[in-house]
Amino acid sequence: MTRRVVVVPLHAPSWTPPGSDPARWRRALADDVVDLFATLAEVEPALAVIESDREFAAGVAWPGMRIYALADLTVPTILTAAGNDGFDQAAIIAADAPDLPGMMIAKLLRPLTTRPMAVAPIGGEETGLLGIACRLPAPLWVPEIDFETSTVAAVRAAAPAATDVIGTPGWHRLRNAAALSRLDPALDGWEATRAMLSGRVTA
Secondary structure, eight states: OOOEEEEEEOOOOSOOOTTSOHHHHHHHHHHHHHHHHTTOOSOEEEEEEEGGGHHHHHHHSOTTOEEEEESOOOHHHHHHHHHHTTOSEEEEEOSSOTTOOHHHHHHHHGGGGTSSEEEEEBTTOSSOEEEEEEESSOOTTOOOOOTTTOOHHHHHHHSSSGGGEEEOOOBOOOSSGGGGGGOOTTSSOOHHHHHHHTTOOOO
């Protein structure tokens, strides 16, 4: 049986809505990520943080959830941690997509049955990634990937063959004020982020 893990690195957000407390915004996004995990089937969830943020991750994780406390949150470090944990496949998803439907993660993992890697862009933006998925151990050709600046084309260009990297549907991330208009109020979930944006304070 193929073991799959979905890892969310809990970076400090690259953007915070004006007037919002950055620490509370980060916590709201993290809480919604953990709620998203509850909707996933046939994958195991994990959070990744730098060692000094272990306590923050423990405060949002549910009992027994994997927490990878790492020296850095680069893609190779996270993939290595997942591989060392016995997983056959890993997806890494950005933490600032609170209304992400679980089916988008399934679409990211699905190509790994025939390809070594899949990449999802940020919907509506020319650069940046929503997530990546990779067979483990990760191929040596996997390039440096920056979720803020990389593109599907750049990742594909590093592969021995273009067909080794499959692009999957994108989704928006909250990297700027314009992205707020893309949030879908009709989607279930993202309660903590919704509360922050409506002016209610979350823990």
